[in-house]
Amino acid sequence: MDLRELYQEVILDHGKNPRNHRFPEPHNREGRGYNPLCGDKITLRLQLDGDTISDVGFIGQGCAISQASCSTMTQAIKGKSIAEVEELFSKFRTMVTSDDGSDDLDALGKLAVFAGVREFPMRVKCATLGWHTLNQALRNEGGEAKTE
């Protein structure tokens, strides 16, 4: 088990200094995520213009994986359409949960640094918390996004 596979430089950097760590103004969507296992909490706000995420940011606290994942996610989704974002989430989830080689690392770009998470099943929820929260914000459902 190589820890450097999990804690890549990009993850350590984003974990320490999360990007888009602010609430965008204006915003018209909000999602809240909570991982009861470790207490990680994220509030994500975004501006949806038509079908496009024109701005996004989050405030949260938690482990390096959850914070870095949310940080890199906000960078990856800005300017993308809902359909594009959903496809990205689907690819990301496949990458961190399966090892059948079906993941599409090129399409994931910088997000591919989370590939090492699949070797750490207990940490998959950390890596997907931001994405579940985004999903909830886009659906504009009340309540909290869960990683279950």
Next chain:
Amino acid sequence: MNEVSPITASTAGFDAQHVREDFPALHQEVHGKPLVYLDSAATSLKPQSVIDAVTDVYARDCANIHRAVHLLSQRATARYEEAREKVRAFLNAARKTEVVFTRGTTEAINLVAQSWGRTYLGEGDEILVSELEHHSNIVPWQIVCQQTGAKLVVVPMTDRGEVLREAFEQQLSERTRLVALAHVSNALGTVLPVAELIELAHQRGAVVLLDGAQAMSHVDVDVQALDCDFYTFSGHKLYGPTGIGALYGKERLLEDMPPYHGGGDMIRSVTFEETIYNDLPYKFEAGTPNIAGAIGLGAAIDYFTSFDAQAVHAHESAVLRYATKALESVPGLRLIGTAPEKVAVLSFLMDAAHPHDVGTIVDSEGVAIRTGHHCAQPVMEHFGIAATARASLGMYNTTDDVDALVGSLRKVQELFG
């Protein structure tokens, strides 16, 4: 290096190195490193004698109890009741009828909440708990509060994680009917001054339940000396199997309480018009119980009592002192829970990394600790944190384990520093 000189594995009358031989789970590698098990507050490892006792039930005395006349059933029944006697003796309960087998502490507390609580609590009555309780000593009382109109009142703890007599006295009132307290905190290791708190509660006429889940293997428990009304514990934190524990209750209280579950074994006679309940403790043991678990618990008590308890406690507190000093010397590390009276638990935070990351990194070095809120979210809230990393000790831990932990924490700093 820290200034405390390493103590040898052997303190007077107790040889931890020798004890380690009895625990097969210790002798394995994880991630290519020797296992360092520092999570006994979650569950303790099991000695071979307990594993053998459980296996032997299924291999030899596999029968239901209190039923058949055949020999296997007689043997299983005898061993199950011997286990009850071992629990009685270990708790120093006055009689065997005061020992009810349950699935564990949680079920024992729920039993008292639903049976005693629903019978005796009413609108405006108060249940007193402390701020450092495990969820299993909070939620069952919240449920019974909803059912009866009783109110949950909380004794605050100090920033060191203590529950002080003065704070307790302040929250006691004319309406306090029941006091439910941890004997030892699972998240912080604090030993509560239960003897004097019980006395104060009794002066007000309140009934007292102790959650002994974390206490049994670390402090002496004598229910008659404590004069508690109910005592609850889990076998799996006392080197026994999971899924078995017990409720101790004073006979006069248990006698007057209605059954918790209905079913077989808890009845004397059943017709569609009327059911007459069985005697204590069977009234509270509906259905086929965890027979092998109870016998395994008996074996765990045999194992534990084969040592001088004071020597075990002395060994553990020596390791705890060593570990406290060692962790305090780690830069950027803060201990959470620093009560002067504490046992076996080291909860901590590191500036460099979140507890969850700490847990993963030390695991990669073979060191097993717990991370999270430890089912004590009000404790986390008190300190304004979401989680801690927690190393906890058992009788088999030595200062070598502490050194391995400290070494693995250096890896956290390398990676995150």
